[in-house]
Amino acid sequence: MLLLYASGAIAQVEWKYAAKKIGDRLYELRVTALIDQPWKIYSQRTPEGGPLPTTIKFSSNPLIQIDGKMKELGDMKIYHEEVFGVDVYAYEEKVEFVQVIKLKNNAKTNIKGSIEYMACTSEQCLPPASFSFSVSLE
Numbered sequence: 001m002l003l004l005y006a007s008g009a010i011a012q013v014e015w016k017y018a019a020k021k022i023g024d025r026l027y028e029l030r031v032t033a034l035i036d037q038p039w040k041i042y043s044q045r046t047p048e049g050g051p052l053p054t055t056i057k058f059s060s061n062p063l064i065q066i067d068g069k070m071k072e073l074g075d076m077k078i079y080h081e082e083v084f085g086v087d088v089y090a091y092e093e094k095v096e097f098v099q100v101i102k103l104k105n106n107a108k109t110n111i112k113g114s115i116e117y118m119a120c121t122s123e124q125c126l127p128p129a130s131f132s133f134s135v136s137l138e
Contacts, residue, residue, distance in 0.1 A: 012039040012119045012126070019111065019135045025103040026067070027137050029111060031056055032096045039119045043076060043089035044097075050086045052118040052128045056097055059112040064137070067100040090120075103137060110134045 014034040019027045033041055033054075046053035058066060074095035081088050101111055116130040 012036045013041060013117065013129075015115060015131075015133070017133050017135050019101070019137050022100070025106065027101045027103070027111075029099045029101055029135060030096050031099075031115065031133070033091070033094065033117070035091065035093055035095070035119070037092070038121045040077075040090040040092045040121070041095070041117050041119055043072060043091065044070065045072075045089050047086050047088065050081060050084045050088045051120060051125060052116065054097070054115070054117040056099075057114050057116075058099075059114075061109060061111065063104055063107050063109045064111055065102040065104060067102045071098045072096070073098060101137065108136070108138045110136050 012035065016032045016034070017030065019029050022028045035041055042051050042053050044053050044055065056070060072095060074091045075093070076089050076091055079088050079090055103109070112132065112134045114130055114132045116128060118128045119126050
């Protein structure tokens, strides 16, 4: 099977990210995965012993405070993965990971981080992929 990489993402999943100001020094970061059929990616809640969950980590920045837990918005499906012997939580087509971020002062800065995920079909999985991102907070 031929693997295609573009912008740090495998061809089966396209990642987009943007920040929107939602209040005084408050931003909502949206990291969106657009997933080609018949592929799926896994929730952050995927149980231990299962496939690699999607993980979004933020680089340390003294100007930023992460506010609350990251939310997942999408049509989450539960599958029993025989190969792993566990029920897993996965998304097809699209999922948005949403994190509220608070600036500690009015300075302009970027939020940087990394995404690690695994794309699978009912018949195969690709090796885990990861890449870095940076989004301006102004």
